[in-house]
Amino acid sequence: MPHYLDYNATAPVRSSVREAVDWALGLPGNPSSVHGAGRAARAAVEDARIQVAALCGVAPASVVFTATGSEANNLALYGSKPRRIIVSAVEHPSVLRPAAERPNGFAMIGVDGDGVADMAELEQVLDQDSNESPDAGPVLVSVMMANNETGVIQPVRDVVRIARAHGALIHCDAVQAAGRVVLDFAGFDFDFMSLSAHKIGGPKGIGALIVKPGRVIAPLISGGGQERGFRAGTENVPGIVGFGVAATHAAEEAAGVTEPERLAKIRDRIETAVKEQANDAVIIGASAPRLFNTSCIAVPGRKAETQVIALDLAGVQVSAGSACSSGKVEASHVLSAMGLAPDIATSAIRVSLGFGTTTADGDAFIDAWRSLGDRAIEDAAR
Template sequence: MDRAVYLDYNATAPARPAVIAAMARALALCGNPSSVHQFGRTARRQVEEARERVAALVHARPEQVTFTSGGTEANNLALTGTGRDRLVLSAIEHDSVLRAAPEAEILPVSTDGIVDLAALAEGLGRDPRPALLSVMLANNETGVIQPVAEAAEIARAHGALLHCDAVQAAGKVPLDITALGVDLLSLSAHKLGGPQGIGALVVGDDLALRPLLRGGGQERSRRAGTENVAAIVGFGVAAEEAAAELPAQGRIAQLRDRLERRVRETAPEARVFGAASPRLPNTSCFAWAGMPSETQVMALDLAGIAVSAGSACSSGKVRASHVLRAMGATVEEAGSAIRVSLGWRSTEVDIDRFIEAWSGLVTQRPNHRSDRSSAA
């Protein structure tokens, strides 16, 4: 088999060499960041330097950054920590948001995957209770970028707080927490080429949070527990490298467009979700009705190519996407969709390898020729 092709960056990105090296150096040192002796002070310095790097990625101040165990914990802390009982979520949020607030009000999205701002304004105006709104910056399955700044204006007009899950967007598009106007913003290192198991919640000024984890006073009493120094160091390096590489996202977008062009050439009947909307440069989600997602993922894996059938946060299960269903996809379309997500190591050769393998699946489908001629 030729070199394996990894096209599942939205699930997790390969760790960057500089991240691995920095973490190895951090692991070689001893010290609890809460200790006052020289070993503890050295560990604390590493944590705070990483905090500065993560803050710079989103144009925040270091003291606004609270380190967590990942994006899921950051989302849960945001949704439960403000004490607001009324929660309003978009229908396409990640499961770590939707399942953290099962009683929340759900906002619809358009067939292009954009949250309905008119429904948001109407819903917030209908109920005077202080609300917490959660709208992701970019969808993890389709890559569609949401109008978060506009949603923030609506939220402020109704006295609502706004949380933004920016886990997939960070490092792929420029981020500025002030320009977005959000009160809380979630990040995760492993989407940037950092380690798994470390994330952050960026908290707006003067916003008190009730901690999920209680114990010591770490992280400004927002999150108890000894800090994971090596992972935090890795997060800082990944954030700095991802920020420096933002201009290179144009190359990634060209690879994605090349992929989608060849997908349509191979199967004109394929539907690319969110193609008419602003999207992350690295993400393509498309459905080829007639072959289940799981079959495609498994066949591609046997060919040495890793893609996914949507979110990779469901213990390895492949199930019809709630995101695509919310966008109006049929059960068959949602059950036939796969996601290809690119990143810092992706090349034209990777795209060609994918198309070669995927085209083989298409041409093996019964009556494929008649499908293509009828679609034309």
């Protein structure tokens, strides 16, 4: 069996989720139908809504199911109809691209060398906007809770404090943070928050937008009026049911001590071994608060795609921190925004752990990494 260390890309489906999805596939009714089969499907959807709401500490009415986390991000950015959107430079493309479609109403704030958003710049941008008429719509600030590539946790409480002082709305992409950070939606005082089931061991193709009571969003998809008019289309009952079960597990893991400590121990052991084997290794974002499951590792001169392929051949599955475009390997927008040198940014790989990760998985990475490093040393000596 391969050693899967790519949980930030997607988590394996939990066995309890598989069982729940199989059960839900046996529900023949449409949740909008009033007969018995329809009512059973509706009950399954609403039970799952309660479970997802519990993950976020909100009332079930605040949960709007979507097809993906990306759709949830788009629904927040388009549906809130802001006159201006302010984002950090390290957001997910499903935030950056919709925001950038508003060239006259878009601002991007920079990040420091660890990828932490610049709060002084956020305040400056909001100060500049204070002269605009609020009649044109609200300002929306969108900053993720934790970065998918580096695991760096953003100072979202500071974001909220600054944004509220300027009368702005706040959206948080919490897709990567779910199950790793306690998502106290009301405590954070967000207006909108995005989630995705497959990041927490649920099915692919189901997400949610959490909406603060009283906030109104225009739907991206109009039609039958499902999801209280926020998202038309017959609900994905099996996906929603699976999401609910995964959300219950994620809430328990985030609130507990055992799982974070267990995964942090494996991650730290990996990072120690990497630095012992390669003196020039860089743990990207290590000086900032990070998710306990994520390590972004770079060794100048070792191309990320070469490492990923070599590790895969050794039975260890990780991701590259760079993107391929037209056959050319380029640094990701996240690592570029952090100001990392190209030889570091293009050598970055991401190791991300999760509920199924074992000490043996971590050891397998360390062994494969050492073999890879030994070959690099031999090649350099030739």
